[in-house]
Amino acid sequence: MAEVYKIAIIGSGPAGLSAAAHAAKKGLSHILLEKTDHLSDTIYRYQKGKHVMATPSVLVLRSDCEFDAGKREKILDQWNQDTRAAGVNVKFNADVKAITGEKGAFTIELKKGDPVQAETIVLAVGTQGNPNLMRCDGGNLPHVQYQLDDPGEYTDEHIFVIGGGDAGIENAMGLIADAGQNNTVTLLNRGADFPTAKKPNVDGLLAARDAGRISVLTESNTSLVEPGWITVDTPQGSSRYKCDRIIARMGAAPPRAFVESAGVAFASPDRTAFPTLSPTFESTTKPGIYVIGALAGYPLIKHCMNQGYDVVEYISGNTSLEAADEPLLKDKLKGLPGNRSVAEWLEFLRSHVEILNGLSPLQMREFLLDSEVRAYNSGDAIFIRNEQGSSVFGIASGSVKVEVDPTNPAITVPIGESSIFGEVGLISGRRRGATIRAAEPCICVEIPRMAALKLMSQVPEARETVNRITTERQVLQIFKSGLTPADIREVLAGAEVKDVKPGEAIISEGDISDDLYIIRSGSMIVEKTLGGKPVFMSYVPAGSYSGEMAMIERSPRVATVKAAIRSTVVKLPAEPFRELLKRKPELDKRMRGEMKARREINEFIESQQDKFGGAVDMYSSVANFLIKQGIGEATDVLLIDESLCVGCDNCEKACADSHDGLSRLNREAGTTFADIHVPTSCRHCEHPHCMSDCPPNAIRRGPDGEVFISDACIGCGNCQRACPYGVIQMDKPPPPKPSLFKWMLFGMGPGPGQPDYEWRKKAGAKQNTESPKLAIKCDMCSGKSGGPACVRACPTGAAIRVSPDAFLSVARIEGGAG
Amino acid sequence: MTHAGGHTERVRQRTHEGFLRHKGFRWAQIASGLCVVAVGVYFVTAAQLREPPSGGSWLGYLLGTASAGLIVWLACLGIRKRAVSDGHYSLKAWVSAHVYLGLSLIVLATLHTGFQFGWNVHTLAYTLMMLVIASGGFGIWAYSVLPHRLSANRGEVTRKQMLETIASLDAQLQEAAQPLDRSGAAIIRHSIEDTEIGGGFWQRLTGAYDNCANRQAMIRARALPRPKTERDVEALAKVEGLMQQKADALALARRQMRITALLEAWLFVHIPATFALLAALIAHIVSVFAYW
Missing domain, CATH: 3.50.50.60 (FAD/NAD(P)-binding domain)
Structure with a gap:
């Protein structure tokens, strides 16, 4: 035995x-x-x-x-x-x-x-x-492998590499590096592009393809593996190829x-x-x-x-082991009233805050490490209207009041024990909508966005609670007019949360439908067909509503509303809402007023279309171009007017000189349309992709809405891979350079801007310190009173920073759409 | 600065105006106002005097001091441009003021001379100043016309990509030339090894690349006798195609460099002339006070 x-x-x-x-x-x-x-x-x-x-x-x-x-x-x-x-x-x-x-x-x-x-x-x-395995028939045959240790091992083979990520491309390039090995290599990619791979890898692959050294099959899937053969489904149909070896690099789970x-x-x-x-x-x-x-x-x-x-x-039976994080938690809970031990606090918070009810004690510990517990006195501001913030607060004891009317702080709405607040910031990424103060002495737990998202994915009850409360609050906040949760109960009963893909329409022009939509996250564009082609009417950011005209007037839809980016909307049924309007004349008046304003904008564009078709077409096509560039999820984006840009790169130099010698923007790269150039530079997305998987939670949103990377960065590169716009680079700051005057007067150092590689290498060798490569991106010159250096340092006014709702307004038609 | 929600919202560039139109031509208005006042005062004063007021008169001193001060301040743009400080400044506003106040010197300094010219250091300073202004005028033209061409030429291709394209074509040429015989290989080597993309500033500015190695290699390749085997004919055709692609890529990169050179060319007059002007200005001021 x-x-x-x-x-x-x-x-x-x-x-x-x-x-x-x-x-x-x-x-x-x-x-x-x-x-x-x-x-x-x-x-x-x-x-x-x-x-x-x-x-x-x-x-x-x-x-x-x-x-x-x-x-x-x-x-x-x-x-x-x-x-x-x-x-x-x-x-x-x-x-x-x-x-x-x-x-x-x-x-x-x-x-x-x-x-x-x-x-x-x-x-x-x-x-x-x-590793993710091949699921098709024959995927378990011995010539299918999931790793390539030494590409030099194989000669005279027909090899298929499956997967267009970095691993797949690097393997494929390794296999063709030495033409003497005489391998026939094909790379198979599920999508049309290579979004997860690094750009140099993709460029290298495409160059090798153009030189005829490798075949690349895109939008293709393997349908059958047989000894010596592979069958591939391509957009053109199914083909069978000779294949001696398959190297599958399709990620891991x-x-x-x-x-x-x-x-x-x-x-x-x-x-x-x-x-x-x-x-x-x-x-x-x-x-x-x-x-x-x-x-x-x-x-x-x-x-x-x-x-x-x-x-x-x-x-081994040690039940009294103090967790390694016990001192951290003790420290965190130190100044709070009530004299509870850590374990008592954990249980108190868990049982008193609704969204935490479903957590295990272990999860509670982990959760509390990320979160903060605070005690407030009556009247203390917990957060202020228009502040940036994406954390959620849970009320463990006491209650708070929301100042719903910015002009009159006396008008408040209470939120009681065990509920949450601040959840709109979590979901829409926009500024705080109202000031919230403690109504009585209370204890709240502040949950950062990442911890809250983790909580929602781990505990289904928490997700449902947050969704329910969010919808209710969002409706109250958007329509204001003194509505109470009781007023909108019927409306919410039929509410439906929907995910919308980019380009998908929630409302189509001419349709007979009358539901009202609230944009919870993402953004929408409104288009109307004029003179046989769709014309861009307006941009609807998260936190607004759409579809009120058909709902109020019971008329067919006058325009198409479609998602600019991946969005979440809440569909509110029309009938209960119309009932609500009847009961609440104030709301009715408010919505009719906004409807009138929106209609005036539409009419203005239509009238301009008759008179100056060219200007409207231009406005429309520029707007569509920018939406296609992902501006719909941006909060602040750098644009360059190519009719003014002299290519001096002072923007890049200023960026490097105000950020440890590394430029966070690439002026030349990026797309251009009608003299508007979108350089490779952070757009400070409403829902930053880079934030989605940051192990140390180092990516945050600052007070001006800027998304920045804190010192906690561990250099893992997840954010760089997650960013669809390629604006994050992994690098280490170059050694400090001599001052501007030393350069101007004595020619010392590399001069303004990012020092070249040679200088960095030479100066770095002198310093002889090892420093890791960390993630680097635009922080919108956070903490610099003058604002973004790229814009300040542009000699001709070509560089501008704009928010999409300001830039995509009709004012551009009046200004000649230039 | 507006206060919103307990913190200070920073000033952000919302307006979309070029440096010439900055703040609705604010500096154009200030500079014109300055000129009009100067001309007015000059002619009113001139009417009261027997001779027109020269540089030695009180008005001359005033205009001279103002002009010299302006010249020094205008020259400081070179430092402002490179010193990226954290505070609130706009280089565009500086450039706008630089342009219009610089142009106003035509009036201010001319009035300062009292229209007295001669073959001396004083007129030298004046001439150099006019040279600086004239070259700056060319700069305004270049900045208003060329950016469009620069952008149109490159499309969405970056400088780096242009060079990479050429390097990648070279690599392909190298591979494609393998089947060629010795004379063919020598031609390809000439294209790969001896092609200069940019060349000197003058060459970039004029865009004259008659002796470009790739171009010569193409001519020589065409003159080669027809190879004997079908395989070699194909190889030669492929090589010629690649060299044509390289010629196109070179033309694109060179056009880009030509426009960039044009955008910079005026600075090669503007900056040295400024330093000469500063030197002449010192000589002018010293000599006036020492020897007048």
């Missing part, structure tokens, strides 16, 4: 190896199962020399393995040493196939070799070791099926959901299996290593 280990640890990443090291130190019988032949495959597969950062810096490391920021090689060496010193029992090449049995007697079946018996299992497999098959349940069917766990990392559905690390929702190395230590303590 084989040995039954006390703990079997699956996965030797930071979490797994820290757990194993601690088990070894404690003298517990253990085994560390690693799929590959080396430790920590995810870090191992980082490119050579990559600088790995240690965040969050406030968190104390508690592990038997050392970890400090530094080069990949140094860290891997350190871990190898530490695990060896601790006497960890590692089994390499142990790819786990299945887990069966119960707590105390688990059997872990391996793909190769004898099964392993263990009392408890620590799952620390992360999310990276699980959490190994959910495997984890679930072991009996561990996930919080929701959402793709990004995590397993449900007890405060000691134990699965709530399968006792004896503990889940830690990235798979448990903690992607940062320090978190992972601490959890490895903690989980071993828990398994």
Whole structure:
């Protein structure tokens, strides 16, 4: 009978190896199962020399393995040493196939070799070791592989590389690098473009294609794999090609099926959901299996290593272990009234704030690390109208009042205990709509946008609550007029939240429909057919409504309303709304007034179209061009008037000189239409793509609406990949250069602007300091009283910064649309 | 500055006007006003005197001091342009003022001379100043006409991409030339190794590239005898096609450099003449006070 280990640890990443090291130190019988032949495959597969950062810096490391920021090689060496010193029992090449049995007697079946018996299992497999597989028939044949270690291995082969991301392109380029290998390489891409790949990679690929060294099939899918052949569905039809080898690089996903098959349940069917766990990392559905690390929702190395230590303590029966984050939480909750312990606070907040009700104690801890708890005295302002802010507040005790009328702070609407506020900023990314003050002494928890989004994806009840409250509040805020939640109950009963794809119409001209739409996120454009072609009428940002004319007048739709970008709208049924208008003459008057104003704009454009068709066409086509460039999701965008730009690049130089010597804009790159050039520069999107996956949550929105990257950046490059506009670069600041006068008078240094590569290299060698490459993007010259340097430094007035609603107004027709 | 929601909203450039139209021609108005006043005072004063007021009169001193001050301030644009400070300034406003106040010097300095010219350092300073203004006038023309051409020529292609295109065509030429014989290969090597994209400033300005290596290589390739095998004929045709593509890419890049050179050419007069003017101005002032 084989040995039954006390703990079997699956996965030797930071979490797994820290757990194993601690088990070894404690003298517990253990085994560390690693799929590959080396430790920590995810870090191992980082490119050579990559600088790995240690965040969050406030968190104390508690592990038997050392970890400090530094080069990949140094860290891997350190871990190898530490695990060896601790006497960890590692089994390499142990790819786990299945887990069966119960707590105390688990059997872990391996793909190769004898099964392993263990009392408890620590799952620390992360999310990276699980590439997306080929799903078509024959996808499991042996000539399909998911990694390419050495492209020099293969000669005289027909090779298909599947996937147009960086991995796929780099593999394909590696295979054709040496023409002497005589491989016939084809790259297969599902889409028409390569949005996730880096530009130099795409350029290189297309150049190789043009030179006839590689074939590229776009908008194509594999439909069948046979030995020696591959069948591909292309837009032109299905074709069968000769194929000796397939290299599939189609991304990776959490190994959910495997984890679930072991009996561990996930919080929701959402793709990004995590397993449900007890405060000691134990699965709530399968006792004896503990889940830690990235798979448990903690992607940062320090978190992972601490959890490895903690989980071993828990398994060995230490129930009084203070979590490594306990001092942080204590500190956070220090000045609050009520004299509660951390655990009491967690429970108090969890039970008193509705959206937190569904959280586990472990999730509460993690959640509170990101959030702030504050006590307010009666009358204290919690936030002020027009402030930028995207956090949500939950009321744990007391109540607040909303100043709904900016001209008269005496008119307020109360919000009571357990409810939330500030959620509109979370969803629409716009400024705060009203000032909110404490109505009585109260305790609120402020949840940053990222933490709130995480909460909503993990806890379905939280998502529903936020959606319900948001719709109600948004309706109240848009229509104002002294409405109360009771007034709009019938309207909301039939409300429907809809996602709209870019270009999709929610209202079509001439249709008989009369629902009212509220734009919750994204933006809409209004178009009307004049003289046989669609003419741009107006731009409707998030937080406004559309469709009121047909609703009030029961007439066919007078214009088409379609999404400028991916948007979310709330459809409100017409009949209850008309009832509401009857009951509320004030609202009726208000809406008719706005309808009249909108109609006047439409009529103005129509009249101009008759007289000066050219100017209106120009206005319309410029607007459409800008929308196509993604201006619809911008809040502030840099435009260059090419009829004024002399190409002096003073904008780039000014940018570099006001930001550590690196320019965050590329004037020449980007698209141009009718003398309006959209350079490669941040647009400060309403819902920044870059924010979507920032492990240290370093990307934030500043007080002027600017999206900026804080010092917490770890240089992972996620934001660079996420930005569809290519405005984020990874770089390290060049060494400081001599002053302007030294350059002007004595020719010292490289002069104004971003120093060239040669100078940086030379000056950097003198300094001899290693600094990591971090994400760099426009911060709209945050903190500089004069505003954006690019605009200030433009000698001819060609560079302007505009917000889309200001720029896409009819004033441009009057101004000659120039 | 407007206060909104507890913080100061920064001033943002909302208006869309070029430097000439800045703030509804504010500096054009100020400069014209200055000229009108100066001319008015001059002729009223002149009517009361027997001789027209020269540089030595009180009006002459006033005009001279104002002009010299203006010249020094105008020359400071070169520093303002490069010193990116955090405060609120607009280089466009500076340029606008630079242009119109600079033009106003034609009137102010001419009145300062009292129309007394001669072969001396004083008239030299005046001449240099007029040269600076005239070259600046060419600059205004260049800035109002050329940006359009610059943008139209490049479309959405950046300088870097233009150079990369040429480099990539060179790489393709290299590969395509493999089947060619020795004389053919020498021609391709000439195109790849000896083609100069830009050349000197004068060459860029005039756009004269008659001895361009790629162009010569194309002529020589056409003169080659027809190869014997079908495969070689094809290879030669491919090479010629690539060289034609390279010629087009070169033409695009060179047109871009020509317009850029035109946009800069006037500065090669404007800036040195400014320094000469500053020197002559010092000589003029020193000599006036030392030897008058």
